[in-house]
Amino acid sequence: MHRNSRFARFASAVAHLAGRPVTFAVAAGLMVVWAALGPLAGFSEVWQLTVNTGTTIVTFLMVFVIQNTQNRDSMAVQIKLDELIRATRSAHNALLDLEELSEEELIAFRQRYMELAERARVEAIRGGDGDADVEIILPEPAR
Structure with a gap:
């Protein structure tokens, strides 16, 4: 039953890793190193462009990874709620697809x-x- 696509498995793994404290610590450490190198690089445009380009690329790619994970999580929660509505005798099945x-x-x-x-x-x-x-x-x- 676990037939997720390669991208779905990849997105889940990346989203899981991105949310870990160690990942935050590594990212914060990289920013500290980058800031410390500023005086050595003379706060040049290349020095600024390095972090701007890196963070832009990571942010751009993470949007798609996290959105994929969020979409699947949201769909799973919706299905679970639909099942609770369907299985509850006094609930109204007309509420099953409200998101539509x-x-x-x-x-x-x-x-x-x-x-x-x-x-x-x-x-x-x-x-x-x-x-x-x-x-x-x-x-x-x-x-």
């Missing part, structure tokens, strides 16, 4: 849940459990 809706549709859903939360808080203050007699009426999705 437009921003306006998401705002309508969010507003409805904010209203439900407010009603539940009022009910809880009155001594109820906060969820009694609260029927979820989902907004109609725009077509």
Whole structure:
């Protein structure tokens, strides 16, 4: 079941390594060495260009690596949440693919849940459990 592409495996490994304290320490150490070499290089344009070019290249490549990892992580979390919704008897399966809706549709859903939360808080203050007699009426999705 673990059939990740080579790039996905590479991206995961690089993202994992990039997030380690030792990687930060190495990067910080390189910056200290670079700064210490400034006076020896006369703070020349080549000295400045070295760090600017290096950091730009690393940043550019890391954006794609980290985005790939983030996309897969986000998709996995979404699938897990969808399964929880699907498996919960009182949950509404209409919520399974909310991430595919437009921003306006998401705002309508969010507003409805904010209203439900407010009603539940009022009910809880009155001594109820906060969820009694609260029927979820989902907004109609725009077509």
